[in-house]
Amino acid sequence: MFISNIGVVDLSTKRLDSDFYRPDYIExxxxxxxxxxxxxxxxxxxxxxxxxxxxxxxxxxxxxxxxxxxxxxxxxxxxxxxxxxxxxxxxxxxxxxxxxxxxxxxxxxxxxxxxxxxxxxxxxxxxxxxxxxxxxxxxxxxxxxxxxxxxxxxxxxxxxxxxxxxxxxxxxxxxxxxxxxxIGVNAQKYIGDKVRQAECLRDLAKTIETEVSEFHEQFVPDQSQLNYGRKTRRVDTSRMTDRFDAHFYPGVVDDYLSQSGINFHSLSSLCVDIFNGQTQGEQGGGVFVDQITVTNLSRSFVKGTPRRVIKPANDTKYTKSFDLLMCNAAHNKSYIGREFSYCHSERELLPSTEVMVIRVSTEKVPASFIRYYLLTKLGFVQVQSTIRGITAHSYPTDMAKLDIPLPNVPDSMREEWFECDQRMALAGHACELATLLTAGAKSIVEALIEDRLTEQQIILAQQSLDGGDDSLDREILSSLSSNKLGAVSAPLFTDLNQLYGLLAQCQQAED
Known part of the structure; x- marks a missing residue:
């Protein structure tokens, strides 16, 4: 409930509903x-x-x-x-x-x-x-x-x-x-350029991700001629598991195994660990950590802002670089296996219970290759075959049994093959910096309105950038925190050199 005393001059004939005059709106x-x-x-x-x-x-x-x-x-x-x-x-x-x-x-x-x-x-x-x-x-x-x-x-x-x-x-x-x-044209341009730079960084990330996918594609046997409608499959007893439902043994996989001409290994044999996360509460005292849920997952990288939750006693479920993240539960089963998010940094994130972590043994195979295969049409069929129950859940024990091709990569290409993980990490950093740039732009606008930053400072920074000097721009960006400009908190940008380096790559690509 609220009470607002509004003068006649502040009333709008278009809106006479009380909610329009809430105190926070008036302020x-x-x-x-x-x-x-x-x-x-x-x-x-x-x-x-x-x-x-x-x-x-x-x-x-x-x-x-x-x-x-x-x-x-x-x-x-x-x-x-x-x-x-x-x-x-x-x-x-x-x-x-x-x-x-x-x-x-x-x-x-x-x-x-x-x-x-x-x-x-x-x-x-x-x-x-x-x-x-x-x-x-x-x-x-x-x-x-x-x-x-x-x-x-x-x-x-x-x-x-x-x-x-x-x-x-x-x-x-x-x-x-x-x-x-x-505000003035130069000040608008300075803020608008942050959005355009973020767009360039995302385009760079997409280009890198596409190049990595095209490189991996050559090592995955063709799947276009497979009979995805096949209903029967004869399974050798050596390949049977504790699953006795036909759903777990799609017939098209058997065709692929026999026709592809390359070796297949269980996912567990190519991984260090496969596990589900742990959901934590937001209320209470103590130490807090960043938690990601299925809303933070995408087809490429982790997105959005994590929740701040109470740190669990178990420290074994945080993400590491090159981890693959998958939604393991959904009301509509088609969402499971549709996306695999790639962890690009060592930043510790705690996945929720509905997020499965696939930690690939990157000495055996690039994590980006496993991700590429699982995102193929057949990979999706295999992930879907692991789903149990009416409410649709996929469990680590079932995912561990999936057959994954392990190609014979020529020695001359193996270094480039394994470097794909680092390239995906670079693309992930580009996406992360794009998000930080737009968040920084928001903070700058708020600082202008709150008189913590002047329009003249922004104009001077833009004029310096036009002259090839980024020192004033760095000064503004370095003052941004994860909360707002000048607030006591962790800095928004921990490595401005990396930001400017990636922006330079974007400029070179445009030129």
Whole structure:
């Protein structure tokens, strides 16, 4: 319950609901009003996707013009893996909701969590009714705008202008009235460049990951001609386990074993350990550690911010570099084995109970090769065969029995083969630094609003960068902490030299 005394001048005839005048919203508005602000409507043209009846799911195709759905819009990045597509004719009929490179996308129901720019790699696409698009008019750096909307002060405004007591939903007309910090062009560019640099780092990571996958591909026998619908399999008693359900012995695996012409080994024989994590509580005293859950897993690397939980008495379940992480439980079994996240650093993370850790013996085989194989079509079938129960669980004891090919890699290529793990680690660092850059950009905007950093400092840093001097930029970035600029906490960037080195690689790739 709250009470707010609002003057007539502060009342909005558009919103007379009490929640719009919560004290924290009023205070947020007051802080912004101490600075030069404008409204989000000054950024460009607003539009949204067609109503569902005009875009039913039976129009979705496997190829064509990409369609942005809620799941495709991430935080400062696009998830292209789950795109649906439209026939070009259907897209042309819905041209009023066409988005192009440079447009800003805001998910209506995920306030402050799903905002990204359409990348140059997507010259045109379409959107559903659950997404607001802004076509920039050139008055603002659109990447700066995205950072402002995601920072605490922008997100709180998006929450304020949203409607709904259970699920907050941002309407296109209300979005236009959101206040936007109005700073100079150079200051906007400095902050917007952090988002663009993060995009470059993610592109570098994707390039490295693709090159590693293409290298491993040559050592995995072709799977395209296999009969995945085969229902029977004769299993030699020497290969039987304590599992007597046919589901554990898919027939297509037997064909692959006999036709591939290379040796297969059990996953356990190629690993140091396979185990599930341990879920810990967030309440209580003592020492805290970082815990990752299935929400932190992706097809590539660990993502997002870990939870802070109480340190367990058992110290054996933390992750190590080159570990593979898999979701081991899901209401929909198809999620199990769909993604294998690669641990790229020695940072100790405690997986939750629903996360399985596969610790490969990297002296025998690269962890990145095991990951590549498990992500193949047949690898997915094998992981799915381990699932037990109606609620769908995969257990380490069953995963340990999977047959994994161990190719005969020529001596001239073995060094490069094992170096793939280090290359994947480099890609992981690039992704991590991309996340830190956007987090740093948010902190800088918040510091501006809280008067802990001046616009002139940012302008000078940008001017120095334009002149080839990164000293002032380093000074600002080194002052960022994991909480906010200048706060007493661990530094956001522990190795700025690594950041600048990777950014230099990105620049070389562009040149």
């Amino acid at each position: 947020n508005d007051r802080l912004l009003s101490d600075h030069k602000v404008t409204t989000l409507s000054s950024c460009g043209k607003f539009f949204a996707g067609p109503f569902g009846s005009k875009l039913p799911s039976n129009l979705y195709l496997s190829k064509g013009v990409p369609l942005f759905r809620v799941g495709n819009v991430g935080l400062f990045e696009v998830d292209e893996g789950g795109f649906a597509y439209l026939d070009p004719i259907v897209h042309s009929e819905l041209n009023s909701s066409e988005v192009v490179s440079g447009d800003l996308l805001i998910v209506k129901a995920s306030v402050g969590e799903k905002i990204c720019r359409v990348p140059e790699s997507l010259p045109k696409a379409n959107i559903t009714q659950h997404i607001i698009a802004i076509r920039p008019n050139g008055k603002f750096d659109i990447d700066f705008v995205s950072v402002f909307l995601v920072c605490n002060y922008g997100r709180k405004q998006l929450e304020r202008f949203s409607l709904g007591s259970i699920i907050q939903y941002l309407g296109i007309n209300d979005a236009r009235d959101v206040k936007l910090l109005d």
